[in-house]
Amino acid sequence: MKNNINLVKGTHDIYGAEMEKFEFIIESFYSVCKKFNFQSIQTPIIEQQELFSRAVGEQTDIVSKEMYSFLDKGEINICLRPEATSGLARFAASNYQSGLMKLVTHGPMFRRERPQKGRYRQFHQINIETIGEKSPYIDFEPILIAKLLLDKLGVSKNKYKLLINSLGSKDDQLSYSILLKKYLSDFKNQLSETSISRLDKNPLRILDSKDPEDTEILKNAPKIGEHLSNESKNYFDQVKKLLNSNEIEFYEEPKLVRGLDYYSHTTFEYQTIEHKRQNAILAGGRYDKLISMISSRDIPGIGWAAGVERLMDLITIEDEKSKSKNKILFAVQDETYLNNNRILKQIYNFKYNHEVRVNKNIKKLFSYADKNNFSFILLIGEEEINSNKIILKDLKNKSQQTFEISKFELKNEIR
RNA sequence: GCGGGUGUAGCUCAGUUGGUUAGAGCGCCGGUUUGUGGUACCGGAGGUCGGGGGUUCAAGUCCCCUUACUCGCCCCA
Incomplete structure (x- = not known):
């Protein structure tokens, strides 16, 4: 006996009720976004590794330790995308012309982390990006769309909250980093190891630390909101105003x-x-310098990504939907009855879903129809084939009729 | 990379202080007078008890190692 082949760690099959949720999320996402004139796009799952080291950042956890990468035929560093925005930015860098480029996509992403609840090595995201222009309304719109999507998915308002912040321009970030670094250097020997290593490379990330001692120190740290340029502050105020006025x-x-x-x-x-864990279901922000980091063009953009699996955890879907679907079982007692069978063509052209099943035992055919929630059974057995008849039975009200095969029209009997 | 939990039939799990041929439910196959349904009853197939080593007269059960899954740390959607 051979051993089973297991799933690769951190991957999972999506099937049945889970798949219905998955499709419901994807369909809802596209239907909401298309009302705002977004266009769908699919970009490759493999990209040059350099795209992500330049866009996402060399020192981020995602790039430095979580990417699936390989040398393709010893020539180019390729990796499985850990996120989608970089690929869309690459696309925009070479295809953007003028005005707004409004893109939506979905698909699998890959990060080599230790899997746990709500976190997988292959997971799925839905992405929305508005590229080309910068204005408070353009920031507001995707945040609004996110809310409309959550509404459509039936996630109730008391199940989530929206957090926002402004990091200011890259210049603001630079001057704030200096302030923060200065403040934190007084506590250098109390900070966590990772925070110390970030002090030089990326002090802003220290704000994200969940280390209790770090959080304590950060309580009195200078706040980025208080150190933005007037321009950045005004911009952020207008975004907040739009959110407020739209409830x-x-x-x-x-x-x-x-x-x-x-x-x-x-x-x-x-x-x-x-x-409490893996609680970020949808997140994003403005990325004005991203495209200039990976190309010679300088185009602003904003967008977000949501984890499909995390959304799946939050929603419920009535499975009656699939059960109440009308289905026909075309049951025959012998495979040869299917030769030159005019019913076969009728049934696959009919509006209902169907399945063809062959079994010598009539009881088995009915029992199969019953267990699998078929609403009708079309039966050609030994008796029928000998007398050129066909039986149609409505399994719900248990009524049954016999017809001449040559005259039987499915569409006249089931409407 | 570091911790905790779990691993017994296709699936969900029992398996008592170590003690004979390892169990249940569901599913599957067959039967209950030969062609009509979710029920009931009867029968059947299916297990190297994750793998390796150790303790013991005796290990699914205790100990060690290993592996897979899972939950958490870190980080993120």
Whole structure:
């Protein structure tokens, strides 16, 4: 006996009720976004590794330790995409012309982490990006769309909250980093190891630390909101005004910096309060310098990604939907009855789903239809084939009729 | 990379202080007078008890190692 082949660690099959949720999320996402004139796009799952080391950032966890990468035929460093925005930015860098490029996509992403609840090595994201222009409304729109999507998915308002922050321009970040570094250097021997290593490379990320001692120290640290340029501050105020006037409730979180280096100005995150861990269900922000980091063009953009598996955990779907679907079982007692069978063509052209089943035992055919929630059974058995008859039985009200095969029209009998 | 939990039939799990041929439910196959359904009853197939080593007269059960899954740390959607 051979051993079974297991799933690769951190991957999973999506099937049955789970798959219905998955499709429901993807379909809802596209239907909401298309009303805002977004265009769908699919970019490759494999990209040059350099795309992510430049866009996401060399020192981020994602790039430095979580990427699946390999040398393709000893020539180019290829990797499985750990996120989608970089690929879309690459696309925009060479295809953007003018005005707004509004893109939506979905697909698998790959990060080599230790799997746990709500975190997989292959997981799925839905992504929305608005590229080309910068204005408070353009920031507001995707945040609104996120809320509309959560509504459509039936995630109730008391299950999540929206956090927002502004990181200001890259210049703001630079001057704030100096302030923060100065403040933190007084506590250098109390900070956690990772925070110390970030002190020089990326001090902003220290704000994200969950180490209790770090958080204590950070309580009195300078706040980024208080050190933005007037221009950045005004911009952020206008975004908040739009949210307020459209009744989108949010909390300002000055420590929301995100783990990818490309963000600037508005950042946001929808968090579920159902789970304590892996609670970020949808997150994103503005990335004005991203495209200039990977190309010779300088185009602003904003977008977000949501984890499909994390959304699946939050929603419920009635499985009656699939059960109440009308299905026909075409049952025959012998495989040869299917030769030159005019019913076969009728049934696969008919509006209902169907299945063909062969079994000598009539009882088995009925029992199969019953267990699999068929609503009708079309039966040609030994008696029928000998007398050129066919039986149609409505399995719900148990009524049954016999017809001449040559005259039987499915569409006249089931409407 | 570091911790905790779990691993017994296709699936979900029992298996008592170590004690004879390892169990249940569901599913599958067959039967209950030969061609009509989720029920009931009867029967059947299916297990190297994750793998390796050790303790013991005796190990699914205790100990060690290993592996897979899972939950958490870190980080993220």
